[in-house]
Amino acid sequence: MELIKDILAGNRRALARGISQVENGGADARALLAGLYPHSGRAHVVGVTGAPGTGKSTLVNALARTYRARGVSVGIVAVDPTSPFTGGALLGDRVRMRDLAGDPGIFIRSMATRGSLGGLARTTGDVITVLDAAGYQRILVETVGVGQAEVDIAGAAHTTIVVEVPGMGDEVQAIKAGVLEIADLFAVNKADREGADHTAMALRMMQGLDPNAGHHRRGPGGKHGEPGLQSDGSWLPPVLKTVASQGEGVEALRDWVEIHAGMLRDSGELARRETARAAVTLASILRDQLLAALLAQIPDRILLELIDEIARRDLDPYSAAEKLMPALAGSPSL
């Protein structure tokens, strides 16, 4: 396949075309991914997630710049599952492109759902695979950090940065509880605003840290000391203050990403995460393909009748599913 060779050779136009192909799905996408997959697995994937208004995009751009300053190539994938029907994704590309334009070491791609419910996490994973195979050394994946789909997407990342801003209300504090588990690093962005220290303190408290201890006193337990790798092998997420628009604190953030990446490699955790991700991806593909194979065997008439029965409340959906399940039995073609 010519496209595979061109992508591996670093042709940007081929890369853009390949990503579109993967997004569109189908047999072409599968052939492309099969060809590229063996060349992937070298990039470190960084998820950047946070509520709207936290300045994620600016932070991602700033982080990309600090990587470029070290000569490291960067792919950026901006995922916005909340605007399925707008041209916002394409527009977003243009705006970002202007900011980081002309640098061959950076490739930016925005994604929207295009109406395919649930499939976004997998498509994002496929796009990451393409950028990875194309040789980008760090891949930054930006998602809106509220909701299950975003947590699923974060599952594709090796290192997840959760972005907060000073002065969030009580309800937002509750949301933090949900993302606490997926955070490897916290960035308190827009830290020149009032309340940054308070927010940083709150995040440390939620990790069970003594909020007044700061990050300079190592306590007796594994969870009361400096952030990073603990003596018991666990990882205590650092809380970093950044002002992304000024580039402040972004180099420190980059350095922490690298420390976390090194820890993942050295501890064998990276291999474990890759295995878990492989299992989830395989299950997701099988779910869709099995359903498609089953439905292809059931005549429309029978299927539509069952659906009508469910809608009319004459039959519950679980019993309907039971009725359809045996239809696979006598099919050697599957």
Added chain:
Amino acid sequence: MELIKDILAGNRRALARGISQVENGGADARALLAGLYPHSGRAHVVGVTGAPGTGKSTLVNALARTYRARGVSVGIVAVDPTSPFTGGALLGDRVRMRDLAGDPGIFIRSMATRGSLGGLARTTGDVITVLDAAGYQRILVETVGVGQAEVDIAGAAHTTIVVEVPGMGDEVQAIKAGVLEIADLFAVNKADREGADHTAMALRMMQGLDPNAGHHRRGPGGKHGEPGLQSDGSWLPPVLKTVASQGEGVEALRDWVEIHAGMLRDSGELARRETARAAVTLASILRDQLLAALLAQIPDRILLELIDEIARRDLDPYSAAEKLMPALAGSPSL
């Protein structure tokens, strides 16, 4: 099944137990749903969705109270997919219960994901079925309105209220684009704050309305007039200002819900939505059951080896799925 009888008889303790059973899944849940499903389909399901901090919970409680004032029974399902591992859901129940306590015409249930990715939308649908069968006339489903999972959950609602607050920034405006399609009604809550009129105007503009026309001038097209049912049969979502904490505007909101419900019934749109929902539910159940049936037939050794090959990049996940698909062929037991 004794539990089914007790739930249909209006026993609250049985109802709570039934919902827990449904949440836990398995054969018991399926038997319960099969028994209750024929008794469901009478409730009108209202989705209430919005970003954190918009006051959704307060609005849902206030809306429930205005229904109770008319003698209509109300079930409330609060879904929070962002806090999978916390006890927040249970705590939320207690706080709400205190507010609406002692009223036998109200039943409140909070749900968290409990770690089951993707399954939340279906479980929410099942819980709605149980409350519906138990005789609750209106079911209010509250979700955090950012992200795909929440849009999926909103798919179970007949009428969807999108809640906004005055003074949201540009990035939040972009999110509105994503929820615009699912909104049947807009509530600008906390409307005593500065900027409420501006937000209401922005919402009308996003619907392609003349923002200065207000709601009192009917234009020449189908999309430039008063909200509600248009001459071409389409529905133009009204934009309502509410102060939920004071109960202001909440009766008008309730009345609009009823107008929308009537329109859905009269136009046949309700039946169409029920059919679409039945199809989605059936597909979701089949996906999971097919995968389970397939995996049950594949020896652990083979499965784990394939996953390792994927993780090591020796095999891409689509090719791995292809290898597994034929394993179904010779299985008459499926």
